[in-house]
Amino acid sequence: MLLSIQNITGGYSRTSPVIHNLTFEVKPGETVGLIGLNGAGKSTTMKHILGLLNAHSGSITIDGSTLSDQPEDFRSKIGYIPEMPLFYPELTLWEHLELTASAYGLSDEIFHKRAEQLLKQFQMERARNWFPDTFSKGMQQKIMILCTFLTECKYLIVDEPFVGLDPIAIDELAMLLQQRKEKGTGILISTHILDMAEKLCDRYVCIHQGNIALSGTIEEMRSQAERPHASLHELFISVVKGDHR
Incomplete structure (x- = not known):
């Protein structure tokens, strides 16, 4: 293994x-x-x-x-955090998380629990409905981190x-x-x-x-x-x- x-x-x-x-x-x-x-x-x-x-x-x-x-x-x-953030400019932060949860087959209960915890942990709660092309480089990197740690x-x-x-x-x-x-x-x-x-x-x-x-x-x-x-x-x-x- x-x-x-x-x-x-x-x-x-x-x-x-x-x-x-x-x-x-x-x-x-x-x-x-x-x-x-x-x-x-x-x-x-x-x-x-x-x-x-x-x-x-x-x-x-x-x-x-x-x-x-x-x-x-x-x-x-495999979960992957790239060096350069990769995101869909037409999706909000929350929609990126929803897409990741769907791709990895997470239940709604697990998704919401993990997503809310990660948003709070990385101080991104206020940005949940923002579009990532308005984010700073550090905030864009956090999208990658949140999506990756949403999965296990x-x-x-x-x-x-x-x-x-x-x-x-x-x-x-x-x-x-x-x-x-x-x-x-x-x-x-x-x-x-x-x-x-x-x-x-x-x-x-x-x-x-x-x-x-x-x-x-x-x-x-x-x-x-x-x-x-x-x-x-x-x-x-x-x-x-x-x-x-």
Whole structure:
């Protein structure tokens, strides 16, 4: 029972792959941090997992099934918070929540309970009937967060979720991610906020120029880099500068 990425090579062009032979996994009840510079291949990796890009080679399975084997079951197990908010400008915030509830088959009772709680938690109650193209960047990001946490998917794919959020929303999102992990959700999260990653993540996959440079727990990566006392930030810098061995 896990999200498994095995020897994935891919990108937007078959002649110029962005990621190369990536292999890692996300188990239920753990958070894996995907870290790297801009352009390292983090978002590309996530898009392959979601089926938005087709891999050149390798396989991606959720609980042993691929997207092509069981597309509806595969997709129903994944919740996604994108780096850039995606929304329908003709739908209000509340209508986005209704659409999400319908897509995931939530009952009216569960939908209303979760939706009201999330709106209050992220201070979006007054905006429930507003159209998202009038929102600030942070408020638009909250739409993605609310829709994702309205469901209870087995796995969460979370791409730079803290960008544009106010401090209260950052704390609330971090708390929700921790709560979901404790309930058994497997989480793959990409973030440049390494202090937050250290608080949230159990393991890490550090990608540099489309390849995995270091992976594992902090202790395992320290061993790989031969830096026994390095922080996550120091390990990251050593990868970027090519100092790790």
